[in-house]
Amino acid sequence: MTTSFTGGSPGGRPADAQPADAQPANAQRASHRRGAVASRSDTHTPAGRPAGIGLLVRTELFKLSTSRGQRAAVALFLLVQIPMLAFWGRGTLPESTWDGLRSRSGLLLGYLLMALGVQIAASEFRWRTATLTWLVTPARHRVLGAQLLTVVVLGTVLSALTFTAWVVCGVARQDGPTMRLDRPGELAAAFAVVAVTVCAAGVVGVSAGALTRGPSAALLGLVGVGLLELIGDSTRFRGPVTSPLGVLGWPTSELSTVSLWASVGWAVAATAAALAALRRDLPG
Amino acid sequence: MNLTKRYRRVHAVTDVSFAVRRGSVTGFLGPNGSGKTTTLRVLLGLVTPTSGHALIDGRRYRELANPARHVGAVLEPAAYPTRAAVDHLHALALPLRVGRDRVDEVLGLVGLEDAAGRAVGSFSLGMRQRLALAGALLGDPELLVLDEPANGLDPEGIRWLRDFLRSWAAEGRTALLSSHVLAEVTQTVDHVVIIDRGRVALDAPMPEIGSGSVTVRTPHADLLADLLADLLAADDGAGTGTGTGVDIGGPHPLRAADGPAPARRVGPDELRLPYGWAARVGQLAAEHRIPLVELHTTGPDLEGVFFALTRGGSDGRDTAAGPVRRPRMAGR
Numbered sequence: 001m002t003t004s005f006t007g008g009s010p011g012g013r014p015a016d017a018q019p020a021d022a023q024p025a026n027a028q029r030a031s032h033r034r035g036a037v038a039s040r041s042d043t044h045t046p047a048g049r050p051a052g053i054g055l056l057v058r059t060e061l062f063k064l065s066t067s068r069g070q071r072a073a074v075a076l077f078l079l080v081q082i083p084m085l086a087f088w089g090r091g092t093l094p095e096s097t098w099d100g101l102r103s104r105s106g107l108l109l110g111y112l113l114m115a116l117g118v119q120i121a122a123s124e125f126r127w128r129t130a131t132l133t134w135l136v137t138p139a140r141h142r143v144l145g146a147q148l149l150t151v152v153v154l155g156t157v158l159s160a161l162t163f164t165a166w167v168v169c170g171v172a173r174q175d176g177p178t179m180r181l182d183r184p185g186e187l188a189a190a191f192a193v194v195a196v197t198v199c200a201a202g203v204v205g206v207s208a209g210a211l212t213r214g215p216s217a218a219l220l221g222l223v224g225v226g227l228l229e230l231i232g233d234s235t236r237f238r239g240p241v242t243s244p245l246g247v248l249g250w251p252t253s254e255l256s257t258v259s260l261w262a263s264v265g266w267a268v269a270a271t272a273a274a275l276a277a278l279r280r281d282l283p284g
Numbered sequence: 285m286n287l288t289k290r291y292r293r294v295h296a297v298t299d300v301s302f303a304v305r306r307g308s309v310t311g312f313l314g315p316n317g318s319g320k321t322t323t324l325r326v327l328l329g330l331v332t333p334t335s336g337h338a339l340i341d342g343r344r345y346r347e348l349a350n351p352a353r354h355v356g357a358v359l360e361p362a363a364y365p366t367r368a369a370v371d372h373l374h375a376l377a378l379p380l381r382v383g384r385d386r387v388d389e390v391l392g393l394v395g396l397e398d399a400a401g402r403a404v405g406s407f408s409l410g411m412r413q414r415l416a417l418a419g420a421l422l423g424d425p426e427l428l429v430l431d432e433p434a435n436g437l438d439p440e441g442i443r444w445l446r447d448f449l450r451s452w453a454a455e456g457r458t459a460l461l462s463s464h465v466l467a468e469v470t471q472t473v474d475h476v477v478i479i480d481r482g483r484v485a486l487d488a489p490m491p492e493i494g495s496g497s498v499t500v501r502t503p504h505a506d507l508l509a510d511l512l513a514d515l516l517a518a519d520d521g522a523g524t525g526t527g528t529g530v531d532i533g534g535p536h537p538l539r540a541a542d543g544p545a546p547a548r549r550v551g552p553d554e555l556r557l558p559y560g561w562a563a564r565v566g567q568l569a570a571e572h573r574i575p576l577v578e579l580h581t582t583g584p585d586l587e588g589v590f591f592a593l594t595r596g597g598s599d600g601r602d603t604a605a606g607p608v609r610r611p612r613m614a615g616r
Contacts (some may be wrong), residue, residue, distance in 0.1 A: 050350055051379035059378040066375070068366035068403075130364030131330060132419060135357055136379050138329050138346035281331040283291075284321040284359060284431070 016058035032048060047174035056146030057153065060120065064150070070119055074158075077112050085169050094178040097170045099251035105162040110244040112199040113158070116216040117151045117205025119275075125213035131282060136272060140278040144210055151202030151245060159195040189254050191270070193260065197247045200267035204240050207270030211277050287336035288311050289322050297482040299336070304460050304475075306426075309453045311473035311528030312462040313586075315594050319482040320462040321359070324431050327460075328357055340427065352380055356420030357429040361436070363376045365405030369396060369415055372404055373422060380423050390418040395444070409436030417448075428452065428459040434468045441605040446472050477591050485593040493589055496559040501546075501578035502569070504557055511568055512557070553577070 051059070059107050064070045121144075124130040137143050164262070167187070170179040176218025180187045213217040222241050229239030237246025237259045243266060287300040297319035302326045304310045325331040328346035330490050337344065345351050352560040363372045368474050391397045393413040399407070403413065413436055420428060423491055443590050448473045463469050469476075476493060478486040502508055547555040557565065562581045 051381065055379055055381075059375060062371075062378060063364075063367075063375050065373040067364055067560050123364065126534055127364045128360055129364060131359055132328060132376055135328060135354045135355075136376055139353060279332070281333055282325070284325060 011110060030135070050139065050142075053146055053149065056137065056142060060150040064116075064120065066155075067119075067123070070116060070123075071097050073112065073116060073119075077158075078161075079232035080108075081165060085165055090173070094174045095253075097174050098178055098180065099253055100248075101163070101166050101170065102190055102194050102252045103248050105166045106159060106198050107245070107248040109158055109162055110153070110198045110248060113151055113155050113198055113202035114205035114222065114241075114244075115219065116154070117147075117159050117202040117207075118148065118209040118215055118222070120147050120168055120211060121190075121206045121209030123209075124217050126156050126211075126215055130213075134282065141275055144206070144274060145280060147210075149204055150197045153205055155202045159191070159198045163191050183240045193247060194253065197244045197260065197263050200263040201213040201244045203267040203270070204263075204270045207267075207274035210274040211270075238262045240270060286325065287338055288334045289319075289326060289331060290334045295482050297326075297479070300479065300482070300484050301336075302477045302487045303460060304427075306458050307453070307456045308474040309449055309459045309461060309472055310475040310477060311572070312460055312468040312477050312479065313452055313464065313466065313469065313590060314462075314479035315464055318479045318594070320464075320481060320596055321431055323355075323479065324359065324460070324462060328355070328429065330359075338605040341544075342368055349479075350380070352376075353423040354425055355427045355429060356423060356425035357431075358413070358420045358433050359429075359431045361409065361416045363404040363407075363412065363415060366403050366566070368401050369404055369407070369593055371402040372415065373419055377422055382422055382424075386422060386424075390421045393421060394418045410438055410441045412437055413437055413441070426457055428457070430459065430461045433461065434463065434465055442468055454514045462566045466587050466590055470583050476569050476586065478590060486589065490586075492533040494586070496581060496583045497549075498559065498565065498581050499554045499578065500557065500565055500576065501551075501553050502555075502576050503553055504574050505549065505553050507572070508565070508569065508574055509549065509555055511572060511574075512547045512555075512565070513562070515568065518582055570605070 049105060064074075074214070088104060089097060092100070120124060124133055133143055134140055167179050167181075171181065180190075205218075208218040209215065212221060215251055225239065226241035227233040229237075229242040235242075237249075237256065239262070243259045243263035246256045247263060250256055250259075300319070300323055312320055312323070318542065321339070322331060326333045327340070327345065329351075329488065340348060340351075340355060345355065348354050363369075367375070370387060373390065374384065377383070377387050388397070388400070391400050394417050396411065396414055396418060399411060404412065407415065413433060417430075417433065418530045420430075423467060434445055449459060449461065453472075453474070461469060461473065473490060475489050476486060477484060500508065527563055547557050550556045559581065562579060566575075566576070566579060569579075
């Protein structure tokens with residue numbers, strides 16, 4: 001099929017054949033056209049080129065902030081942190097306070113971000129808004145890239161928040177040296193492990209949502225895969241779902257490098273699979 | 285051109301080719317399951333064709349620079365249910381680089397300004413259709429692609445949509461409108477493409493489909509026919525125009541369709557006249573005190589053409605073979 005614009009309108013309807021009641025709408029359109037032309041000339045530089053990845057990330061963050069479920073999930077997570085900070089780990093030994101830092105700041109967050117990533121990607125298909133998103137941005141890989149970057153930004157910011165809160169809490173309960181304030185390299189390394197693992201979990205969530213194109217299927221699938229991973233000795237804490245648990249569930253003074261590499265590797269593999277699956281049709 | 289899309293064994297569309305002229309409103313008609321939506325989705329880059337291609341201004345949709353500024357599409361009333369209408373549009377406006385003012389403007393244009401802050405989940409289907417149209421208009425496009433836009437609209441909404449499309453066409457803009465509701469397109473479109481079981485069955489301008497007719501029933505049909513013939517002769521002698529004020533810009537109604545005689549006898553008490561003759565028949569009957577049992581104007585017989593072309597099943601199976609049926613149309 002070709003839609004060709006050859007100019008002219010042999011079958012075109014003459015303007016004077018308009019019904020009387022269409023005139024106000026017509027006038028409105030005409031005034032709108034003038035407004036549109038003016039606004040285009042004001043901003044003609046960016047209008048002609050497609051949206052950059054930064055603008056697409058901003059769009060995804062706007063969608064998240066205006067979606068009641070996703071906004072509530074983040075708010076609820078932050079609220080839950082308050083009683084956790086107040087009661088979790090009270091009266092423990094200094095070394096236990098440090099050892100619990102990674103799991104307390106990242107474990108719940110990692111799986112929240114995995115679920116949030118599923119929602120960000122899959123709700124577009126659940127509510128059919130992927131059609132509109134892809135009409136505005138036909139380069140689907142850019143949309144997926146923006147969704148991935150959005151969970152990475154969210155993961156980094158929320159990790160920084162929770163990590164800082166738990167460090168402050170540890171300093172208040174114990175002292176600065178216990179929380180390695182005198183060894184910033186060690187503290188930074190602990191944060192990096194939390195942030196990378198949390199972001200990797202979020203990336204797996206987005207990819208699973210994009211692959212399955214349905215939030216329920218993605219979440220159930222991830223739960224099922226996670227349970228299967230826990231059964232096998234060779235897959236436990238090494239699969240896409242349980243590798244974050246293998247990193248963040250261990251004391252801060254220990255690091256399961258296999259789990260860390262596995263979580264990053266699975267994030268990369270899931271992204272590659274989601275990119276490859278983007279070519280699938282979006283039928284009505 | 286020669287667009288084909290096959291889903292496993294089902295041929296959704298087979299070798300479909302047609303063109304949409306700039307400045308026209310093209311009706312893309314067909315029964316449910318005939319391949320309309322698939323064709324439009326291929327055009328918009330959402331579905332990859334098995335073979336062939338669909339082009340806009342000579343390029344594929346995804347090859348257009350900022351395509352939503354050239355093409356506005358209403359495919360389905362899709363929106364996140366807990367998001368407010370204004371936020372739904374703003375999420376589309378951000379990557380389009382159009383501001384909040386434009387969002388408010390299109391909401392006003394579709395009559396949803398009072399519902400802008402409401403969650404879309406509380407909208408009726410008609411309101412969602414209007415919201416979808418608002419989203420399509422955000423980029424101030426030249427071409428509108430509408431897939432069953434009247435679905436869920438009440439009679440007032442359908443009338444509003446018709447008026448909107450007329451004003452759209454009057455501005456010289458282009459629209460491709462798919463529908464299976466013939467009444468909604470008869471008064472709106474300039475050109476008709478009918479698709480049936482994945483194949484184009486008709487591709488013709490509306491005037492070729494016919495301009496409608498006037499039906500008169502009276503016990504004195506012979507007398508009325510003679511008087512109409514006298515009127516024709518008098519008009520021919522005087523060399524006057526249409527005289528009725530109806531059918532502006534159309535062909536001379538006396539010569540439009542049925543040869544030199546304006547009235548054709550179709551029953552013992554029934555005459556058929558060309559489109560635009562109702563006022564003159566009424567006036568003539570009143571002058572000569574001829575009782576009329578019935579006098580009505582029928583629009584273009586799109587429905588007759590549609591049913592003649594699309595009779596039979598439409599599941600799309602095993603239709604790859606077999607000739608494309610050509611329509612029989614008035615004037616061809």
